[in-house]
Amino acid sequence: MPFVGNDVVDLKEPGNVGKSGNLRFLKKILTAAEMEWVRKAEKPDAALWRLWAAKETAYKVLRKISAKAAFLPRQWPVVWTGRLDGKVVAHDGKAIFVSCFSNEDYIHCVGSDDASVLEKCIKGVAFISGHRRLDPSRYGRQCLKKSIAERCSCTSRQIAVRRGKKNGELQPPHLYIADRKSPIDISLSHDGRWIAYAFVV
Numbered sequence: 001m002p003f004v005g006n007d008v009v010d011l012k013e014p015g016n017v018g019k020s021g022n023l024r025f026l027k028k029i030l031t032a033a034e035m036e037w038v039r040k041a042e043k044p045d046a047a048l049w050r051l052w053a054a055k056e057t058a059y060k061v062l063r064k065i066s067a068k069a070a071f072l073p074r075q076w077p078v079v080w081t082g083r084l085d086g087k088v089v090a091h092d093g094k095a096i097f098v099s100c101f102s103n104e105d106y107i108h109c110v111g112s113d114d115a116s117v118l119e120k121c122i123k124g125v126a127f128i129s130g131h132r133r134l135d136p137s138r139y140g141r142q143c144l145k146k147s148i149a150e151r152c153s154c155t156s157r158q159i160a161v162r163r164g165k166k167n168g169e170l171q172p173p174h175l176y177i178a179d180r181k182s183p184i185d186i187s188l189s190h191d192g193r194w195i196a197y198a199f200v201v
Contacts, residue, residue, distance in 0.1 A: 002114035004121055004185050004200050005060030005096070009049040009107045010192025020044035029055065029073040046107065050100055053109035054078045058088035058096035060187055061113055064172050065094075085118075110187075110198045122147065123198040128190075140188045140195035148184065151201055152177065161186065175199075 010016060019025060026035050026048070034051055041047035055073040062069040072091055080086035084102075087095045088111070098111035099118045108125050112118055126143045128134050145159040160176040175182040186199040 001183070001185070002112050002117045002200065003061045003064040004110065004112050004117060004187050004198050005057040005064075006108065006110045006123060006187040006189050006196055006198035007053040007056040007060070008109075008125060008189045008191050008194050008196035009053050010194050011046060011049060011102075011104065011106055013192030016049065016192070017045065020048040027074075031074060031077050034078065046102060049107050050102065050109070051078050053100060053107050054086065054088050054098045054111070056189075057098055057109045057111035057187075058090065060172065061096045061111055062090060062094070064185070065113065067166060067171065106191075106194045108194075108196050112200075117200055121198050121200055122151070123196070125194055125196045128193050128195060136190035136195055137188070140190050140197060143195060144186060144188060144197040144199065147197065148175070148186075148199060148201075152184075154178070161188070 020038050038044050038047045055076055059071045075091045076088050078086055078088050084100045087097050089095055096111050096113055097115040097118060098109055100109040110121050110123050124147055128136055128139055141161045145156040148159055149156045154177055158178050161173050162176060163173045164171045173186055175184050175186050184199055184201055189196045
């Protein structure tokens with residue numbers, strides 16, 4: 001069964017603005033070639049966060065494949081095969097295929113261990129109105145459940161998103177419909193003023 005992951009980055013979040021100039025941070029997460037790519041980019045911040053979103057997305061997929069997967073962004077080069085599409089190559093050679101979308105406000109990336117899934121993947125990004133007061137995790141789940149309910153002949157109330165713990169660590173989220181675990185794979189993300197989700201029916 002293929003898995004899906006996603007990540008969103010708020011390009012206008014104060015902590016994200018100008019981060020491409022933080023050499024110490026870049027050295028922690030990028031390969032030498034990626035650092036050079038960011039340096040030469042017309043919009044260095046956007047280039048940086050596009051790489052970050054791809055690696056974070058890949059990690060979410062890899063965690064579903066193996067609970068022992070560690071986040072090693074500097075060891076995972078991103079290979080772009082198109083303007084917004086590419087793959088993240090993990091240290092064991094495993095490829096996670098990614099597709100990114102960006103505008104002036106955010107970058108959203110979705111990914112899977114099966115390239116064909118990206119064409120079928122249902123995804124969404126939503127603005128968190130009054131985001132300093134609203135719980136982004138709860139809002140993200142609400143948006144995800146609404147989107148799934150529209151496609152699965154059920155109501156949002158019948159849908160639940162649950163995350164278990166293993167050795168004290170939160171595990172990837174699972175979807176339940178009418179209290180039964182669903183085969184639909186889901187991914188949730190939030191940053192700054194935005195939430196995002198992805199799933200495959």
